[in-house]
Amino acid sequence: xxxxxxxxxxxxxxxxxxxxxxxxxxxxxxxxxxxxxxxxxxxxxxxxxxxxxxxxxxxxxxxxxxxxxxxxxxxxxxxxxxxxxxxxxxxxxxxxxxxxxxxxxxxxxxxxxxxxxxxxxxxxxxxxxxxxxxxxxxxxxxxxxxxxxxxxxxxxxxxxxxxxxxxxxxxxxxxxxxxxxxxxxxxxxxxxxxxxxxxxxxxxxxxxxx
Amino acid sequence: xxxxxxxxxxxxxxxxxxxxxxxxxxxxxxxxxxxxxxxxxxxxxxxxxxxxxxxxxxxxxxxxxxxxxxxxxxxxxxxxxxxxxxxxxxxxxxxxxxxxxxxxxxxxxxxxxxxxxxxxxxxxxxxxxxxxxxxxxxxxxxxxxxxxxxxxxxxxxxxxxxxxxxxxxxxxxxxxxxxxxxxxxxxxxxxxxxxxxxxxxxxxxxxxxxxxxxxxxxxxxxxxxx
Numbered sequence: 001x002x003x004x005x006x007x008x009x010x011x012x013x014x015x016x017x018x019x020x021x022x023x024x025x026x027x028x029x030x031x032x033x034x035x036x037x038x039x040x041x042x043x044x045x046x047x048x049x050x051x052x053x054x055x056x057x058x059x060x061x062x063x064x065x066x067x068x069x070x071x072x073x074x075x076x077x078x079x080x081x082x083x084x085x086x087x088x089x090x091x092x093x094x095x096x097x098x099x100x101x102x103x104x105x106x107x108x109x110x111x112x113x114x115x116x117x118x119x120x121x122x123x124x125x126x127x128x129x130x131x132x133x134x135x136x137x138x139x140x141x142x143x144x145x146x147x148x149x150x151x152x153x154x155x156x157x158x159x160x161x162x163x164x165x166x167x168x169x170x171x172x173x174x175x176x177x178x179x180x181x182x183x184x185x186x187x188x189x190x191x192x193x194x195x196x197x198x199x200x201x202x203x204x205x206x207x208x209x210x
Numbered sequence: 211x212x213x214x215x216x217x218x219x220x221x222x223x224x225x226x227x228x229x230x231x232x233x234x235x236x237x238x239x240x241x242x243x244x245x246x247x248x249x250x251x252x253x254x255x256x257x258x259x260x261x262x263x264x265x266x267x268x269x270x271x272x273x274x275x276x277x278x279x280x281x282x283x284x285x286x287x288x289x290x291x292x293x294x295x296x297x298x299x300x301x302x303x304x305x306x307x308x309x310x311x312x313x314x315x316x317x318x319x320x321x322x323x324x325x326x327x328x329x330x331x332x333x334x335x336x337x338x339x340x341x342x343x344x345x346x347x348x349x350x351x352x353x354x355x356x357x358x359x360x361x362x363x364x365x366x367x368x369x370x371x372x373x374x375x376x377x378x379x380x381x382x383x384x385x386x387x388x389x390x391x392x393x394x395x396x397x398x399x400x401x402x403x404x405x406x407x408x409x410x411x412x413x414x415x416x417x418x419x420x421x422x423x424x425x426x427x428x429x430x431x432x433x434x435x436x
Contacts, residue, residue, distance in 0.1 A: 060273075064275060067276065176262045180266055
């Protein structure tokens with residue numbers, strides 16, 4: 001039995017306290033971190049519900065249902081922020097997308113730790129980096145469309161839905177690979193890291209030429 | 211076996227096109243190339259997911275959420291790309307023949323709903339109708355402009371005509387898609403004689419033509435500017 005609500009309370013409490021005392025940008029970071037953690041908890045409920053509705057087993061749910069649900073849920077806080085507050089700073093909004101992803105990945109990793117133990121450092125390090133980077137990369141993909149690429153509203157909506165599916169597929173491919181035994185899982189953990197390196201290289205070149 | 215082989219072929223072609231369009235998108239920093247990059251990325255990831263599922267579980271995915279969503283969204287990205295070139299309004303009143311397109315996609319969706327997901331088929335029909343309509347209207351725009359283009363202004367004439375290749379490539383892609391879907395509902399055997407595999411190969415081949423078509427649009431626009 002994995003008491004994810006209890007873990008959630010333990011993780012959320014200090015962040016919530018920090019949200020009360022902090023001001024400005026620091027507070028925003030904390031709020032988005034909390035939103036990421038909360039979305040991870042909620043997405044586990046939604047995924048479980050949909051898997052039950054379709055009669056899917058655990059493995060099928062992990063590789064077919066969960067990726068899309070998680071990406072959609074992770075996207076909701078930033079969608080709320082953009083629609084309600086209409087932030088002017090594009091870069092800061094993109095950073096908040098990443099903070100949400102970090103919160104999401106942190107909660108997921110902590111739940112994994114409590115379920116599987118913290119004995120094997122190398123495995124945990126690889127898993128931690130793989131999952132963390134995967135969530136951040138998927139969020140970067142989504143934020144690109146919503147924040148940077150399109151000006152017109154309907155194009156932005158359609159494009160963002162498109163990138164949401166891209167992020168979901170990236171996540172699903174990762175999940176398929178990491179559920180396999182041996183070296184296949186290692187390849188799965190490496191893919192997000194390599195993608196992140198590629199994105200950083202492209203960004204450097206892009207920014208360098210601007 | 212043949213499904214896996216054919217899927218791998220499409221994966222490799224989409225991967226190659228993805229890399230090429232990524233290089234073009236980075237070097238040109240042009241939105242149309244970014245949209246084409248996303249289109250290929252959707253096809254590639256959808257196929258990669260399907261292929262990995264086939265390899266590790268020896269069967270197609272039970273629920274096609276991930277791949278189906280990817281393939282539908284690839285049509286959406288193509289629609290966004292076409293919108294950059296064809297900006298004319300679509301008027302069914304002016305040209306009632308255009309009505310044939312949404313009626314056809316709706317009829318196909320109703321037929322496919324007997325075997326597949328209702329929502330997915332509706333989304334596919336809407337996107338396909340919009341994409342085909344946009345391409346047909348674009349071709350009609352070009353035909354109109356071609357007829358009235360001033361004799362001396364070849365540059366402008368070329369710039370206006372160049373998206374025609376892109377529209378034709380997209381129409382071929384859409385036709386191959388519909389043929390493959392129809393074939394997949396009536397033919398099930400895993401052999402080379404199954405027309406589904408021929409039409410799926412046609413989709414793969416049509417994927418390649420978007421690159422020269424977009425290069426042509428790019429080139430003729432540059433020539434016009436010069």
